[in-house]
Amino acid sequence: MKLGLVIDLDTCVGCHACATACKEWNASGVTGPLSDYDPYGAEPSGVWFNRIRHFEVGEYPENKTVNFPMSCLHCENAECVTVCPTGASIKREEDGIVLVDQDKCMGCNLCSWACPYGARELDESSGTMKKCTLCVDRIYDEELEERERQPACVLACPAHARMFGDLEDAESAVGETVRARGGFSLMPELGYEPTNQYLPPRSSRPIPTDDLPKPSARDKVKEWTNKVVNR
Amino acid sequence: MKPAFSVILFTVASGAGFGLIMLAILFDLFGLGGGFSRETLLTAGAGAFILISVGLLSSTAHLANPKNAWRSFTRFKTSWLSKEGVFAVIFYPFFLLYLLGVYVGGGETPGWALFFGVVAFLLGLVTLFSTGMIYASLKTIRQWSNPLVPVNYLAMALLTGILLLYALGLDELGGTGGVLGLAAAVILLAAVVKATYYFWIARPSGPTINTATGFTRARVRILDPGHGHDTFLTHEFGYQPPAGLTPVLKAAVFVLAYGLPLVMLWPAAEAPGAGAMWVAAVSALAGAAAERWLFFAEARHVVNLYHGAQTT
Numbered sequence: 001m002k003l004g005l006v007i008d009l010d011t012c013v014g015c016h017a018c019a020t021a022c023k024e025w026n027a028s029g030v031t032g033p034l035s036d037y038d039p040y041g042a043e044p045s046g047v048w049f050n051r052i053r054h055f056e057v058g059e060y061p062e063n064k065t066v067n068f069p070m071s072c073l074h075c076e077n078a079e080c081v082t083v084c085p086t087g088a089s090i091k092r093e094e095d096g097i098v099l100v101d102q103d104k105c106m107g108c109n110l111c112s113w114a115c116p117y118g119a120r121e122l123d124e125s126s127g128t129m130k131k132c133t134l135c136v137d138r139i140y141d142e143e144l145e146e147r148e149r150q151p152a153c154v155l156a157c158p159a160h161a162r163m164f165g166d167l168e169d170a171e172s173a174v175g176e177t178v179r180a181r182g183g184f185s186l187m188p189e190l191g192y193e194p195t196n197q198y199l200p201p202r203s204s205r206p207i208p209t210d211d212l213p214k215p216s217a218r219d220k221v222k223e224w225t226n227k228v229v230n231r
Numbered sequence: 232m233k234p235a236f237s238v239i240l241f242t243v244a245s246g247a248g249f250g251l252i253m254l255a256i257l258f259d260l261f262g263l264g265g266g267f268s269r270e271t272l273l274t275a276g277a278g279a280f281i282l283i284s285v286g287l288l289s290s291t292a293h294l295a296n297p298k299n300a301w302r303s304f305t306r307f308k309t310s311w312l313s314k315e316g317v318f319a320v321i322f323y324p325f326f327l328l329y330l331l332g333v334y335v336g337g338g339e340t341p342g343w344a345l346f347f348g349v350v351a352f353l354l355g356l357v358t359l360f361s362t363g364m365i366y367a368s369l370k371t372i373r374q375w376s377n378p379l380v381p382v383n384y385l386a387m388a389l390l391t392g393i394l395l396l397y398a399l400g401l402d403e404l405g406g407t408g409g410v411l412g413l414a415a416a417v418i419l420l421a422a423v424v425k426a427t428y429y430f431w432i433a434r435p436s437g438p439t440i441n442t443a444t445g446f447t448r449a450r451v452r453i454l455d456p457g458h459g460h461d462t463f464l465t466h467e468f469g470y471q472p473p474a475g476l477t478p479v480l481k482a483a484v485f486v487l488a489y490g491l492p493l494v495m496l497w498p499a500a501e502a503p504g505a506g507a508m509w510v511a512a513v514s515a516l517a518g519a520a521a522e523r524w525l526f527f528a529e530a531r532h533v534v535n536l537y538h539g540a541q542t543t
Contacts, residue, residue: 008333016457017348043460051462053537057446065454068444070537083368085313086302104302107295110312112467114232116371116438118534121463127296184445187438187533198445 002096002168003134004074004195006177010202012161014067019050021156022071022132023212029124030137031102035125047121049132050153057159069162071153072119072132073186074098080120081113088129096168105129116187117194139164159210167195189203232372233470234527242362243391243519245286245319249355252279252326256348258396259333259340263413264404266533269338271400274329277518278395287319311368318354325351348517357372359385366526373437373543374530379428386421387488387519394492394512402504411496419521422489425522429481432529435542443536453539468532477529480521488518 004171027034039121050071057064074091081089088104089111091097091213100111105128107191112120112129116171120131135151138144148155154162165174179185183197215223255275258267267275304320306313325347332344340348363381370376393414404410421537441447458465494513531543 042399045460045462047463051464053453053458054456055444055446055451056454057444057451058449062449066444066446068537079370080308083312083365085304085306085310085316086299087536088299104299105296106299106303108312109295109467110310112463113532114369114371116533118537122295122467123302124295127294137323170309172261186441186445189438189442190533200445207494211543 001075001094001166002076002195003139003165004069004167004174004197005134005151005175006163006165006167006183006197006199007069008159008161008163008181008199009066009068010161010199011159012053012064012067012069014054015158016052017156017158018069018153018162019048019052021152022050023048025135025138025152026133029135030133031100031130034130035123037124047123047130048050049119049121049130051118053180065146066201070117070119070186071196072134073117073192073196074132074134075197076193077191079192082112083110085110097136098131099133099136100129100131102126102128102130116190116192134164137212159183166198175229232527232530232532234524235259235293237289239520239523239527241290242288242384242483243286243387243523244360245515246388246519247391247395248279248284248286248358250388250390251275251395252284252392253352253355254390254392254396255279256345256352257423260345260348264407264410266404267396267400268403269333269336271403272333272340273330274399275396276326276333278399278537279326283322297457301443302380311361311364312468312479315358315365318358318361322351322354325354336457337508356385359388368420371533372530374526377428377431379424379431383421383428386417386424387522390421390488390492391512391515391519394508394515397499398508398512401499401508402496404503407500407503415493417495418489418493420490422485423481424488425484437543438536440536440541443533453543456538457528464534465538467536469532470528472525472528477525480525484522484525486518487514488522489515491515491518 023034026032030086037180038044039046050069053068055066055068055212057066074096078091081091081098086104086106088101090099090101092099107122107127107129109122112122120129123130139151150164163174163177165172167174169175178197181199183199185194185197197209238371252275255267255272259272275425291300294300303313303316307317328350329344329348332347333340336344358379363384366375367377367380397414400409440451444451491514492511495507498507
């Protein structure tokens, strides 16, 4: 089993709800708290497992804003685990989730150097490395209703731009979506084989406007009146 | 990458210490230049002990949670950081037993001590190689993921080591021409390694903002990195050296680490006991510190692509 996320860059609206839901759940989760430094001051900073960047792709007028959420991609070839000298970083055999054992980490930062995706952040308060757990403390919790057994970010997303599932199974919902939509990996040339996949924006057909009826004289008067009348 | 003082001190000091004792063992084993006196070998041993120990202790200063440092010996098979720690610790008993042999030998190091010395030499070699491989194994930083990185760590250690060793006892060696030729060869080799390295890292290569985002057929630029203030990522990976400092420091590396020590070999040949070799050794150590600072300051992690860098 290769549990991971599929992120739809077509529908993501860049609202950061996934990041806040993540912070809310994980602050009291297995690797919590997620310390904040100067949270209400002029220079707020702190530990986040999920960060959203915003890019512009293409040149005007053929350009588009792409909102880009990133958390741990739970790589198949997780170099962050390989370089860890203490054995604190692990990749679970049964579901492929990459975790940090907070009791073993010595805070040397080497795993964060080995990660190309910026998924790991040191918590200055505990002196240990923290990262996305794929809500391992939610997804197997049988006390929760079945539809609730998903990562907090997936449940929070108002645009349904995040999907959770087994990416090893090509017939799973996520497997099918990745196949149908042409999902891709980030920086495949580095060979980390990230589990999380990204779906490209759909290329939508332009809405035709030349066959629209010409405005009548009445419409023109109406439009003119609307412009002139100042409320 | 942010140049951390503790890591620069660690790698320069322990490198010089390993180089110093490794070359002392080599001179003792083969009797190069007639060999050093017992006092010089013991002084070199004490100096190496201090340099290596200070280096290793300062390396723990950059840990955020040092109480778990002992666990870093447990992943020897996979982690180069773990290998470095294990080799450095195993090195100590062989190193100290060699020095004991030099001490009790009274001018003639006994065979058993030379055996421990050879093992210490090899352990020093693999420790230095492991230090270089910690950086060279990171595919995320193209300036580090380079075969010349471990070679450079070894070359700088032997360079600073041989100059320190000569500073301690060049006047004891007979026929200084040959042994100074050896120092010149080490200096030139180290300079060639560094110059080749600077040539190879000069041009951007590897991942770009396009492969980082998957949009490989259009121009991509950042609109907003999504954070209002510094994060762990910008703090750890966002460091940029002040404009104009890099070329100046590179020139300083070539002058201090290689140029001046090489020139100093001539006055050293005239008067082996005078201070010329100390000037060379101190200059090389300063050059090595500048070299190590640049090694960090010039390294650009690929995560910067998600903060707006077009290439690394």
